[in-house]
Amino acid sequence: MWNIILRRIMIMIPQIFLLSLLVFLMAKAMPGDALTGLLDPSIDPKALDEQRERLGLNNPWYVQYWDWIRNAAQGDFGQSFRFKMPVMDLIGQRISNTFWLAFATLVFTYLIAIPLGIISGRYNDTWSDRLITGYTYLGFAAPLFIFALVMLWIFGFHFGLFPTGGSVAPGLTPGTFSYVASKFYHLLLPALSMALIATVSTVQYLRSEIIDIKHKEFVLTARAKGASESRVYNKHILRNSLLPIAAFFGYEITGLIGGTIIIESIFSYPGMGQLFLNSISLRDFSVVTALVLIFGIATILGSLLSDIILGLVDPRIRIK
Amino acid sequence: ACSEKEAATPTPSTNTGDTKTEEKPANEEGVYSIDDFNNVKTNEGTAIEGGSITFGLVSDTAFEGTLNYNFYSGDPDVQVLGWFDEGLLTWDKDYVYTNDGAATYETSEDGKTFTLTIRDNVNWHDGKPVTAEDLQFAYEVIGNKAYDGPRYDSNFTSVVGMDEYHAGKAKTISGIKVLSEKQISITYKESTPSLLTGGVWTYPLAKHIFGDMDVAKMSSSKEVRETPIGFGPFKVETITPGESVTFVKNEDYWRGAPKLDKVTLKVINPTTVVQELKSGGVDLVDAFPTDQYKDNADMSNVEFLGAIDRAYTYIGFKLGTWDEANGKVVTNPDAKMADKNLRKAMWMAVDNDQVGKRFYNGLRWNATTLIPPSHPEFHDSNNPGVAYDPEAAKALLDEAGYKLDGEFRTNPDGSPLEINFVSMTGGDTAEPLARYYVQSWAAIGLKVNLEMVEFNSFYDRVGNTGKDDPNIDVYQAAWGVGIDVDPAGLYGRDALYNFSRFSSEKNDELLAKGVSAEAFDVEKRKEIYNEWQQYMVDEVPVFPTLYRAVVAPVNKRVMNYAIGDGTGIYLNDLAVNADKPVVAE
């Protein structure tokens, strides 16, 4: 087990290195740079050139890369050109928003997926199963952005039940109850919108997993032991079918990353996804590269987490 | 020369505000005119004591949070800054410095030295007086090599001794002298009328706070980002980075304590602005998305204010290249677009009047010259520009030798003529508008290929870095215009941003005259600029397409509010006549 984790971590290192290289070269390839937006006829272009020089933008790419990665390794992603502050501080401001959004989404996802998946798998071919399957069927086909837009419109605008932007009401003091409540209130609609779509595959997976396991021979063994239906489900079927779901936990994180970009953009929620889109259009490369790298690392950690979870819960893997 | 929002800044071809009014739309339904708007809110009822308002900063991005005039770079930050800080000088509606600001000024005989005297009761929010040294300090910081903001521009380089200071050869700036605690003089290398219109940097930097700080660290310091300080009517209370700021009144404000107790500023997405306004979630916004105006013109709980924006959209023709070594425009007489008849015909071919009415409901309108009506003194309203007349355009082309060969015209030498047109993406109308131009040109027989390019690539290729993309013949862009009317930064021979790369002796001469000593006489200056405007209409290196309006809805309960420059209404007067915003029916 430890071997596996260690090996996985060892594989991660070149992965992260490659990722950083890719990210960096990509940023270099983008047209324009942080100073492009600064078109001001009264500024001498020479002054801008001086700035470029000072920012190292005129060095050969590998020198720039080396500088960048060396600092990045120490957690220093440089300055955001646009926000005039260290990228890490900037991300620090946003990361908690995205973190809580993602966290709430995950919680909702599982809160929805597990009961629905169980009902639908256990009582398959009943009306409740058909209802749930109907939902997953539609949800599977509905693109997140359309669904989120509709949710925003209905609950945000039309009924005005939820805020339609921001992460917290202005003027509240961090740490107070009303601040936390307001934060929660702001992320409720985006998180729910994302969860309702994201949960679909989990529900489907859980359902088919349960149906699958229902027919496994060890379930027959349990029945032959005289275990009641509920015991058969709770002790044998659910344990086995929740296992892959637990293992997917890490990968869910990967899925969330794409989702947060769309969701944050639609709900004007100031998180890392929104920061990413803004920074892309403003060519704030230090932020873009840092974000991609961080999200990439999050994905890598997510898959590592999945492997670890799987290893922890599945004895067949643990043994190795 | 510029300050605050005076710099000519590229404006994405759409967005930004325009205007309307409740009263009579023009002859056609859904078409409005800037003339029908007021820029000052009509007061109703009587103001209550105190009260608070919410100001919506309409933006789909967060504000950067560089909350100091000496460091900020984005427009959203200015919207925040305006509430709690200000410059020492104010200007009138013609953008000439006045003496009703926090300081008064005098010009020396030769017009090169400015002496500013700060009023005694002007104090920072922490109670310390705003001093001459604070202003000097601002110059020293911005002129420092390590300074990382975008302010080091002609406002500074034209100060005597600044070059030496910037290069590190001098410890102090010889042209700046602190005469007393509240008095300072600044000497410029040359006297130009531009100095009077925003050419002097008047934003002090609190030396007692920033004095010991490393210049390179200032812009990201806590004192800029988290606990910003100013001497404006309100004080910053809390900041949620990128999202919102709350202000409380500055009892010690030099014009007198503000009427309002509290102001909340929050960023609202353009998509939710209507909702917020209707529900009273915000009382006012900086600018209302023009494209939403038509559908909301009759919003019952607000009054829409309107003003002419200091900006215009234009179409440019690539006539040369940039010589990087010498920092000069090199005009190429053999360029594809070198024939001014061709250019003029292209101007004639487009019906900007209809474009303004249809796409912008009249909130953008046909532009005539390169000095927009936001500068009423210098905009030549008698110059009609070039009128829409496709038939005349065809005739002109025929005459110039661009013969029709089938559907499209050829060059005079018979070779096929294909014009590459590049326009920026962004906003709903960008693409149809560009396409409309292409259609219009096709209608007079010109084959124009359209390429839509995103902002950054656009400026990269148009010549932002001096490397012009030779495949671009025509482009559409926009400029925000500085407070100073001098167009040399955009059309001068040594201006990198002269993207058309047009140059001529006549042009050089006119631009030089516009800032010469004789131009201190406003009438004379007008004359010079009228001539320049006509010259550009004749030469058509670029042609303006649209002027634009800003519209700002204001909740009916708000009193003493105005948009635009030189209104004489200040934020400390701002008041409300009711506790709660009026809500739309």
Add this chain to the structure above:
Amino acid sequence: MSKANDVVITSQKIDKSPSSLSILWRELVRDKVALISLIFLGLVLVLVYGTALVLDQDEIVKVDLFALYEPPSAQYWLGTDYGGRDVFGQLVIGTRNSLSIAFLVTLMTGFLGILIGVLSGYFGGVIDNIFMRIVDFFMVLPFMMIVIAFVTAVPKYNITSFSLIMTAFLWMGIARLIRSKALQERELEYVKASKTLGSSHLKIMLSQVLPNLSSIIIVTMTLNLAANIGLESGLSFLGFGFPESTPSLGTLVSYARNPQTLESRWWIWLPASVLILVLMLSINNVGQALKRATDARQRRG
């Protein structure tokens, strides 16, 4: 030996025994929902590609200053947009563009994925290890971000580069799937048999292993097609998909980000949204039916 000759003549007729493709087809036709979906898809394809031949694209994207935001009428079946352009025409072209790119990306990812999947699954060992490390690497990239970043980074951005970018970051799923199937397949004795019978690796891969993966390939590609439509429209919606001026379903939906359009000009965005939904549903229906058909356990009856 002597009687063999008559035999040659006598049994020339080909016994029709169901090939796997015909099983797929049969199952598909048997499933009513899938059949209706298939017919619907067929109609959409014919309409979209057929009318695109008839419709003049230039005419449709022609800006008409005097017909902005027209509601649906006899002249404009689905009204016009902010450029006075016929929404119906744009819907047709947009659907064609979205479908084309989805097809293109599906085929390209399919090709790449199958190639890599089969190679690494069939050979296993070091080759597999190398390919799988590459796959692992691509798998951990945050897809949306990387694609958006690439879309902005590419200098000559057009439909080709867009589909190449999508492909570059989407081939891993199918590669993994094919690999795992190929790994299973190569353990089956028929592959070993082929080896002992002197067939080359290439021949075994192409003519023995691949045909056995055909149903899974068809199913996956069908489901991928739906997913790709979703991805394309999502990216276009965010403004990082099709180059502007190329109508696509996502672009049409993105107009709904203007609240006025969302609220009062439904004809611009609603048809596209519904079409996306219905297209995804139908393709999924077909895909699921195919999946059931290939999965004997789930096969109906």
Add this chain to the structure above:
Amino acid sequence: MNTELLEVRNLTTSFRIEDDYYAAVDHVNLTVKKNEVLAIVGESGSGKSAFAFSIMGLHNKAKIDGQILYKGQDIANISPTKLNKLRGKEMGMIFQDPLSALNPLMVIGEQIDEILTLHQPKLSSREKKDKVINLLNQVGIPRPEQIYKQYPHELSGGMRQRVVIAIAIANKPELLIADEPTTALDVTIQLQILELIRDLKNEINAGIILITHDLGVVAEMADRVAVMYAGEIVEIADIYTLMTNAKHPYTRSLLNSIPTITEEKSKLHVIQGIVPSLKNLPRKGCRFKARIPWINDSAHEENPQMHEIAPGHFVRCTCYQHFHFPDQAEEE
């Protein structure tokens, strides 16, 4: 009569295939006595497992008709709660594939423990653990303390099969159904498992239904044998009679087709054709007819019935009287 543990009357188990029900077990009548091994033999697909599952009530979608009298009580139509009281306590089952019969996520001890918990809730966990260890010992698992904590995949096939047996016998059931308990195993291990089952029978006096297709195993183990073909019992007899005096052509074919180590090398007997699939079963007439092409059609009864041709020896269809087993004629 009071030794009859299980009496199956007219048991018919039907599966739904495309909207129709097809009987996989067709009107089967059987009895099992205490301390008796009843073997059921037949080719793959003849309905042996379907029969066993019916008795244990393990089919969830099949239609079951007829009566299954366990100690006189009809367990075919009994409430799940009552059934659960019997299953695992009085009736145990050993499954064919020992790997899939064990829950991969539970340690061996837990899985045996569960059946004790279910039927002897009063036991303390200490006592249960002791019992489990005992059971493991009893089925011949070395190092039971260690195996207790191991997972199924960590054990060899023979060990797993022992665990499955330990579960089945944990509560000393009176009826034990073993569905091909040794098919997956090597001969030496098969022998050990068979010995184990035999010892158990002696120890707990259980009635055992042993399902297999290996006549060698039958010969070693069974007291009585039922031969099943296409869902029907075609012959029942005690083991001696069956091995020496089998009547039904199917039984005889089966017996003749195995190479044995004692026989001389000669051609083996071949049964033509294959067991028809459920859908294609001939529902009229002798079901085996199609596979003995050389016998005269008229020899078969219209609807063959079971005939008791000697006490305890039942044969379906009297065709055997016309059935010669000419080795020379079998090919053709």
Add this chain to the structure above:
Amino acid sequence: MMALLEVEGLKIHFPIRGGLIKREIGNIKAVDDVSFSIEQGQTYGLVGESGSGKTTTGRAVIGLNHVTAGRILFNGKDLAKERRKDRQLQRDVQMIFQDPYSSLNPKKRVIDIIAEPLRNYERLTAAEEKRQVRDLLEKVGLSPESIYKYPHEFSGGQRQRIGIARAIALKPKLIIADEPVSALDVSVQAQVLNFMQEIQKELNLTYLFISHDLGIIRHMCDQIGIMYKGRYVEQGTTDDIFENPQHIYTKRLIAAIPDMDPTKRDEMNAFRQMVKSEYENSYRNFFDEEGLAYSLKSISDTHRVALPQKG
């Protein structure tokens, strides 16, 4: 007469990888110093419990496994070395697989399956190829019309015949049959076994017959080798092994075969008890410290047994 196949000191080791970087940390000695030879036209049986290395040995002969050490001589030529180059060698050794379901590609028609080797080694016209396939089908007792059918349309026994047809298409000399009937029902088993014997006579084939069913081995084979943990424990003619087993492992194996005569149950039980106690008592004499068999010693012309060096 020279043996057709001669295996000398065959060793096949599989690496066990482990640790952080999957180093090789040991190996499985799947086949460990095995030697035997088969004469033309004979059937050689390889028996042993699961995992004893039977399949591995068979595969090595046909070239599916690499060989760690030792030689495999076919007609005097080293198979391992020359198989790659020598097309004739490749044709001469063919294989019949265990699982009649997975060894035929389900996507291929019978003609494609049987013609595969022909296509690889012979350039035939389509008509010629078809004729040959029909001949082969006839030879294995399937109707020639079946050439356009798919494998799933055949029963297990028939499929195994298709597999045999494919194996004999190139007129090989040696056929390796790895548990050719263990996946089949008893009744079908008989069919295939009978057929294998017929075709052997007809084509003068040599079989390497792998099975763990001693009944079948006895029925089919002339010579038998018994494997245990990768080594030989005993080798001899069928009679040597069944009538006169010398190694205790062989004895035990034979004793474990179920007896078809129910009347002898008690007798058998006693016998098995005896064998078992003999096994336990003399285990040390027959296996080394690692529990592996010693190398073979001849006890007669045909009969060789693994006994300790001295004993």
